[in-house]
Amino acid sequence: MRFAAKQFYLLKNFDLLTGTKDIEMNKIFSVLALLLWMPISHAQSVWLQLQSRHDTVEVVEVAIGDYRVPPAISAEHAAVERGWKVVAVDAQGNTLYSSTLDDSRYLRGEVFNEITGEIRSVREAPAVEGSEEVLLPYDSQVSRIRIYRIDLKTDEALKGNVPRKPLVELDRQAIERLSKRAPLRGVLGDIDSDKVVMLNPDGSTQRKPLVFAIVGDGYAQEDMGTFREDAQAAIDIIMGDTVFDAIKDKVGFLRYDHVSPVSGQPDTKNIETIMRHSNQLGHGIYDVSIKLSRFTYHQIGVGGLASTNKIYIFKPSANTPLAITSIPHEIGHALFGLADEYPSYDYGGYCSGNEPATPNITHQTDRARIKWGDLIGAQTAVPTDENAAEAGAIGLYTIHKDCLYNGVPQGVMGGGRYGVKSHDAGWGAINERQIRRVLHAYLGNDVPLIFAPSVVMKVKVGEKREPITSSFRDSRVPLIMEAGSTSVPNAGGTPFTYRWKISAELSPQVNGRYAQILAPEAPHFMQYPVEVEVSDGKATNARAEMLKILPTVRVKGQITGASSAVGGTWVDLTADTSHEGGDNPEFQYNWSVPAGWTQPIGLTRSTLRVLAPTPTASTPFALSVRVTPVVNAPGTENDPYPQKISIPADAVTLDTTVVVRRRQPVDIDPYAKIQGPLSIKSAQAFRLDGSGSEIPYSSAKMTYRWNAVDFEPSSSTEVAPEFKAPAKAGSYPVSLTVTNSENRSNTVTRTLQVESDEVTPGPDRLEGPQMLMSGEVVTFNAVVNNLQDVRGYSWSFSPGFVFQNVNAPNIVAKGPVVTQSTAGRVVVLVYRSGPNPTSLSKDVVIEPKPVDSPAPVATISGPATVEAGKTLTLSGVGSSGDNLRYAWTANEFSPASSAGVGPIFTAPATAGPRTITLTVTAADNRSASADHTVNVTARQASDCAPAWVASKAYATPNERVSYDGYNYEVAHWTQNNRPDLNFVLSGAAKPWRRLSPCTP
Structure with a gap:
């Protein structure tokens, strides 16, 4: 039983959910044809329905028929910890065929994180009784069928004959008697054809060799629209998987429109009756049933039961969506007998010496005995979690520490491990081989299963690999990204090739599976899509990750406080800083004090108090503070308050010198010192402080006189007066004169930089590429002013774009596939507090991908x-x-x-x-x-008469003019009559007579 709480699926086109009366009749006829369909002829098989109570089991129904039996019927390929082993034996008791069944009384629930796809908790829910089904070959050699109890905590390896006494034993007479007494239900009747809709990826209504049935639980009459949307989403998730996309002509779907009595409440009895029409592959009218439950089940999600090919999808809580994205993970259990590959729970609580039955996990660490040893090169070191030799290598990755291992670092069965959404991660080589074996045997060996390679992508940090999305990266720091694949190349496929798609802003340098980038300086958090496409010559797959770049924060400032001190007195210093970039960063402080300075207070704060030493002579001491900016990582829906991140690359060290003198009075002038900001905004109020001024080695009274001509007020006698900056930007001096009781004075001047506070906002706009290639993934951003007034966003695209609408200022979309230059349009509605949203749009051009063609050749023809x-x-x-x-x-x-x-x-x-x-x-x-x-x-001499002038009146007969390479003479009075349109060769029928050609 598995669960994921976020609908995140590829968009495909299935249009048979609604239609006219004719379409409804077609549905009924298609269902009747479906109910009469039987698989092509095979040797006879026997189907048994078992009822379990506690540790007992009985056979309640038997059917014999020509059902297609999958190859995964032996214990070596069953994902069973506790349950039953069903064995067909010959007359001498030798095992002919066997299958293992989960004890459905132990239902394991998984809760999938709706954002990351990671499985964050696992729970088992026991039940008093359960129902199991099994399908075995039933040829003339079969003499008896025996059923044994299984418990991997205590049992030895489940191979060959089982020596102990079976719980149930049936001979051929008993099997055939039960078959006649309880004929198989659900093949020709017991189903409402008007509630079943056939949905095939190719748009047909014919029965496919592999059929998924989808039924809703807790959907009342008013919820049927929602159920159809959820069912379509489930279909899109399944067909978005590389396995089923490769065999889409063999896959079909039945949507059973069951209406529950109460919305959001279970209708378990009726639903289980419907789902009984399913069994092992090839039995009944469909092969795998998927129940979508519109309610919470004990606060956990419920997934697949591999022994009966049933999948249950629930909600983890009332306000979360169905876990539709977990369906590929559950199909791995129910259809292909695959085990979980994530370390979130103790696999059965044991680490016995028995090798697990499932094909994708092992206890072995000896490369010669690992199940997938043939997929590891003879000289290749077997990588582990702690020592990965290369990204995506096949090896041993921990599921349960020092107990169980799986073959690849991430995959569909990994439940979001290593930061990759489970339904998006690919299957991996070992699972892919098992999937091919099952589907080839079930669908026929002639089926060309071409799987796209699974893709992994990581950042290489030294000898370690980290997921790209697992942490934030510093701008300006070079990174090496590494791509790999956990797939087995298709038969006849070539070695993997890699094609990167990286923004030019990252200055990419690509070398096969590696790409080095250098993130630019960013004033705020930036995200860049990075995509790699892997191909084995027959099929191609791609993975896109979002690289998160920390902002660049430029820190500047100074240490303010005493520049001299008497030995043995306290000294106060303050790190007075300002910054550019980042969104309101905080700062970490780390003070360094020289030897002899004692009792420091505030070593990690902006202000330090420390006791000066007592030197025998005046001595300068250097003190410093390292200031490191700290920023808040952007929140997400799943984690709105993430941790703070320091940016060591942007840290600065501020230095100051304090002169410590002996403790004795001397006759010396006072020392003036101004503390406060170095720059302020126009018309801003601020304070300057002269308290750092002092009369060394004396407690004599001090007076202060400030001169600030361009500020308000223009003068002051306070120790720390407040001023108002002028409205005009510029550089302005401020001076402080301190005087002691003996009229000794000292003056210091500081120039303050006044900056304009006026910021002219740009217009609201939609930013993104003007041109994109066919099928390219791009990002569009809505840049608007007055963000505090924005209430939401709604995106739309011209037909052909693939996107998921988000309530956010940016969106990622995939352009349509085109064969010629095509115009497109992107629109976002920005909702504010007013009644009408602001519409921002951008016209784009989608260009077809270029094809290889010869280089162009320029050729000129014409006179010399x-x-x-x-x-x-x-x-x-x-x-x-x-x-x-x-x-x-x-x-x-x-x-x-x-x-x-x-x-x-x-x-x-x-x-x-x-x-x-x-x-x-x-x-x-x-x-x-x-x-x-x-x-x-050189130009030849002209023999042309004066050029014709349209406005001139020609009244003199035989007067000559020229026009367009011909001479003409006046036949009779004319004006504004163009000669080439109004001439005769002789006579006077028109105003002009044409003469011979002429050369200008």
Whole structure:
């Protein structure tokens, strides 16, 4: 029994949930066809339903038929700690077939963290009785069926014949008698066809070889819409897994629209009757049943029972969603007989010498005897939790300390181990092999199971590997990221190749499975998506992680306090600091005092009090404080108040010198000292302090006189007066003069920097990439002013984008897959206290992924000579390349540049050779250039008459003009009649007569 409390699934398209009357009839016909469907012919098998009470078991129903039997029927491949072993023997008592069943009276519950997917607690809930089902081959060799009690705490290895007396023994006559007395129910009847909807990934309604049934518990009539949404989410989670996506044409779903009497209350009896139609693979009308329960079950989530192929999904508490994301983990138990791979609980409370029955856990540490030893290279050191040789290597990773191990550092069965969401982690090589074996045998060896490689990604810190998301990283610090895979390459697959997608801001340097990055300086917390794609030549998978970067906090300041002291007196020092960057950071202080200074108070605070030594002569002493910024990590829904994080990279050390003198009076001038801020905002009130001034070795009375011409007030006689800064930014001096009773004075001046407090906010906007590639994962951010007035966000995208709407100022989305340049749009509604939200939008262009093509070639054709001032036509049609863009450069010609494929230029007025250049750029931005030399010749003498002027009236017959390379003469009075449109060759029918061509 397993649970996860966050719906987090891939979006797919299943459209058969609603429809017209015709669609409803199709549903009924499809169900009737489904009920009449039987698997293709196999040897006979026997199905037994068992009823257990305490430590006894009895057979209550038997059916014999041609059911497909999965290969995982031996004890070596069963995830059973306590339960029963069912054995088919021949006439001599030799074991022919066997299967093991969990004792369903011990239901283990897991609570999945709804944010991380990590299993945070495990609990067992005992029951008085339970019901189990088993399926075994039933050929002519089978003489008897025996049932034994199993308890791995005390039993020896479950192999071969079992010597002790069985709890139940049936001969062939008893088996066939029970079969005739209690025929199998649920195949042809006992089910409401109008409540069953067939949902296949390919949109068909035909029965698939592998069928999941989904039924709701606690969904009343008014909750049926919610149930259909939850059922669709469960389907999306299953089909989002690489295993089932690889065999999607073999997988189908039945949604049983059961209406519970009371919303949010269990309807256990009726639901269990429905779920009895399921059994081991191939028996009944479906293979695995999944119950979605709309209520809390003893405050724990309930997962799969591997012996009966039933999965129960509950809520951990009333206000959390269903644990739909835990379904792949539970399928690993129910369908493939896999054990848990996380160290959250003591596996049965024992560490016996018996090797566990499940294929993915072991007690062995001897590489020659490990179940998956053939997947480890002969010279490869076996990695462990404490000594991982490389990221994602197959080895021994602790489940229960010094007792049980699994083969990969993370995976679907790992329950969120190492900071990876369990349903997103991949299966790993050992589990993948078991899954392939089961599915090949059940679906047929001809099924081409091509699994995408599972992907792990970590940060390499020395010889250790850390999950990328497990901690925050300092900006400006180089990091090496390492990718790996726990998969077995597909048959005929090539060695793994790696393709990284990293923001250019991180200055990535990629070398195969490794990528070195350098995070930029960030004034606030920043997150960067990092993705790696792993391929074995046949299938590809990718993992995206979010790299969290600490802000850069620039600390500056000084130590204020006494610059001199009398030996044996107390000295007070203060670290007066300011900073840039970060969101209201705190600071850690670590003072260093020289030898001889005693009784320090406040070594870790901003103010230090310490007793000065008593030197025999005046002696300078150096004191310092190291100031380290401390910031709050951003909160999450699951952890709104995270721990504070120090940034040692941004720490500064402040120094000061204190002169300690002997304890004797001397005649000396007083010492003036100003303490307070070095910079303030315009019109800001602030205080300056002169109490640090002193008359060395004297207690004589001191007077103070402040001169602050540009401030309010402009003068003061107080020890620590308050001033108001001028409104205009700039540098302004302030001086303090201290005078003792003997009229000895000392003056000190400090220049204060007044900074403008006016900040012009930018407009609200939506930030993100303007162009993205087909299927690329990108981030969009809503940048708005007056954040305190923002109440929420709602995102929408143009069709084809894949995203999960979040109430947050930023969102991650996957672009649509396109084959040509496509326009898209992103919109976010920002809700404030007013009635209408603010709509921010951004238009984007999705470009198809480039394909390999030859480099472009630029080719120019056209005349090699041209007369000065005449037109020159060139062509780039002969150039080759994909979707070429043309750029012509023709200095001294007119125009001097062109973007057309066949430009027309006007030659310069002076003769001489000229060069024209064509640059072509292909769709993948590769370019090529070509030059064309043109000899401009001197212009010939013109034989053209004066040019025609449209506004001029021509009244003199036979007066000549020229237009567009021809001479014309006036036939009769004309004005504004263009010669080439109003001419005859002879006579006077039109205003102009055309004469011979002319050369300008």
